[in-house]
Amino acid sequence: MTDVLVCIKRVPGASGEVLLSDDGQRVDARHVGWTLSAHEECAIELATQVAGATGGTATVLTVGSADAIEQLRDALALGCDRAVLVEAETDRFGPVDVAAAIAEVVRAHEAAGTSYGLVLLGNDAADTGDFQVPVRLAYALARPVVTGIATCTVEGDLVVAHGDGPDGPETFELPVPAVVAVMEGGVAPRYPSVMGRMKAKKVAIEQVAAEIEPVGSGRVRLTLPPEQPSQVQVLGQGADAAPAVVDLLEELGMVSR
Amino acid sequence: MIAVLVETDADGVLVVSQEALTFGRGLAERAGGVPLHAVAVGRPGEEPPAVVLAQLGEQGVASVHHVVDDRLTAYSAAAWAAALVDVAHSAGAAVVLAAGTPRGNEVLAHTATRLDVAMAANVVGIDAVGADPGDPLIVTRQVVGGAVLEQMQLGDTVAVLSVAGHAVEPAAAATATTPEVVEFSPTMTDADLVARVVRTGEKVPDASGALTSARVVVGAGRGAGSADGFKDVVRLSELLGGAVGVSRVVTSLGWRPHHEQVGQTGSRISPDLYIACGISGAIQHWAGCSSAKTILAVNTDPDAPMVTRAHYAVIGDLHEIVPAINDELDARRT
CATH class of the missing domain: 3.40.50.1220 (TPP-binding domain)
Structure with a gap:
């Protein structure tokens, strides 16, 4: 039986125009809304698969504001059993702090009788893209860690993880308990069922405060890259533009004649 | 000095690692001409390939720390990080950097954690290099998939950063060097080898x-x-x-x-x-x-x-x- 903890983050959507707050300290998601990153959708799927296959539980955790309960409920609707909100002023938190806050919960739950044999996270956050929380968490917990993983299973006392390496598909075997950072591509996240959504509404969410003094992220400010004025040259409309396209391909040296 | 972790394949130094070397050289020049070192994990009993040494020389690398150890035949991020930490300590690195590849970011995250310093991922530019050793390095990096840029301060003793792909074009140094090769075996524990590759499958040709x-x-x-x-x-x-x-x-x-x-x-x-x-x-x-x-x-x-x-x-x-x-x-x- 493996109890799995999957850590997620509320991030701005990636489908529209990104705006910034006036002080350049945060993304203003008013036009794009909030969501989960693609890597974490896959981590949730893997968490429920491992919990289901081993007869264990899947607990979802986030470090953030109370608004992130929306994302915890989404994960519950996808099959997670329990949820934990670690309330924190995330603007003041860097990857060191997020890892420390998660480690606190892992240790507290272990003391209360739930030991997570597998902790899953997204490979990197879709907004801050730090690539560090899984590794820093693993060191804080003195557990082995591997990142960039597409699929994983728990077989006895081993976490068997598969990812794509520079020389081909790679397999890692880590002793339980372990930390695994998941990259999109190995599993297809499921869609929430109506039953799942109903059930998710009824789950009591554990809320704790992060008891750490943050070291911060080192952020000075955010800026938007300068928008280049459009210089697009329209070659034509519809199929009639095909000769102009092939002229261009020839000009660029893409066609051998 | 500035240490750059380089990844290689059968053709030599990966293009993204060449970009990281060019980026590192630019930083070294701005810092007043500090030496540029490379760190490469090699095969036991083998010299660094001539093509790799030639490419590192083109980039102006003064020294190559050639990591050679039987225990490193299979990739382990913690073990590679142990090697980088050794180099950072023994050669006095002010900056440790690598290309922002999956390997690069993974190894640097271990390295920064071991050194207990901050790390900046996907850096595209250097905004300020302090006049004195220990002054903060201020970088610009890509966040939100490159839709937003973050200016970030790395105020620690050693700055750890990965360079975003295509942030710079690889460019040869004005004067090529003949890099000195320093072979070494890193200080590792069994724990550093736990999360290592146990099997590598056939590469799918259309991947x-x-x-x-x-x-x-x-x-x-x-x-x-x-x-x-x-x-x-x-x-x-x-x-x-x-x-x-x-x-x-x-x-x-x-x-x-x-x-x-x-x-x-x-x-x-x-x-x-x-x-x-x-x-x-x-x-x-x-x-x-x-x-x-x-x-x-x-x-x-x-x-x-x-x-x-x-x-x-x-x-x-x-x-x-x-x-x-x-x-x-x-x-x-x-």
Whole structure:
């Protein structure tokens, strides 16, 4: 039986125009809304698969504001059993702090009788893209860690993880308990069922405060890259533009004649 | 000194690692001409390949720390980080950097944690180098898939950073060097070898490697309409000797395999030409294709971000336009 903890983050959507707050300290998601990153959708799927296959539980955790309960409920609707909100002023938190806050919960739950044999996270956050929380968490917990993983299973006392390496598909075997950072591509996240959504509404969410003094992220400010004025040259409309396209391909040296 | 972790393959130093070396050299020059060192994991009993040494020399590398240890035959991020930490301590690194590849970011995250310092991922520029040792280094890095830039301060004793792909073009130093090779075996514990590769499978020939190295990529998005809607796009990529790349919605719907995905959570490509068909150009996708040298967009919406950011565009349905391009290519070949 493996109890799995999957850590997620509320991030701005990636489908529209990104705006910034006036002080350049945060993304203003008013036009794009909030969501989960693609890597974490896959981590949730893997968490429920491992919990289901081993007869264990899947607990979802986030470090953030109370608004992130929306994302915890989404994960519950996808099959997670329990949820934990670690309330924190995330603007003041860097990857060191997020890892420390998660480690606190892992240790507290272990003391209360739930030991997570597998902790899953997204490979990197879709907004801050730090690539560090899984590794820093693993060191804080003195557990082995591997990142960039597409699929994983728990077989006895081993976490068997598969990812794509520079020389081909790679397999890692880590002793339980372990930390695994998941990259999109190995599993297809499921869609929430109506039953799942109903059930998710009824789950009591554990809320704790992060008891750490943050070291911060080192952020000075955010800026938007300068928008280049459009210089697009329209070659034509519809199929009639095909000769102009092939002229261009020839000009660029893409066609051998 | 500035230490750059370099990744190699049968052809020598990876292009992204050459970019990281060029970036590191720029930083070294701004810091008053501090030496540039490379760290490479080698095979026990073998010298660094001549092609690697020549490429490092072109980049102006003064010393190569050649990591040689039987225990490093299989990749382990913690073990590689142990080697970087050894170099940082023994040679007095002010900055440790690597290309922002999966390996690079993973090893640097271990390195920063072991050194108990901050790390900046996907750096694209240096804003300030302190006049004195220990002064903060201020960098600009990509966040939100490159849609936003973050200025970040690395105020620690050693700055750890990964360089975003295509942040700089690899460029030779004004004066080439003959790097000194320093062979060493890092200080490691058994714990550093626990999370290592136990098996490597056969590389799938059409996996994402072909996509990232292709000179031409023909992309398709939601506009393809269904799993059956890629026939003409595939044909165009074949006619041009290129690769097929797709947007995330296409793989999410199961229309095409994930290894063809271009974007923030897929491959980042930099072909000479990217033909984006029926792709709106949302942040997720743009993060992966913005380094293409020339972009031709085919889209029904003249105001789609992909069209306004492209160099060339054809307005209309890809199912009419792409077959017509294929026919025109065929006609001119005969």
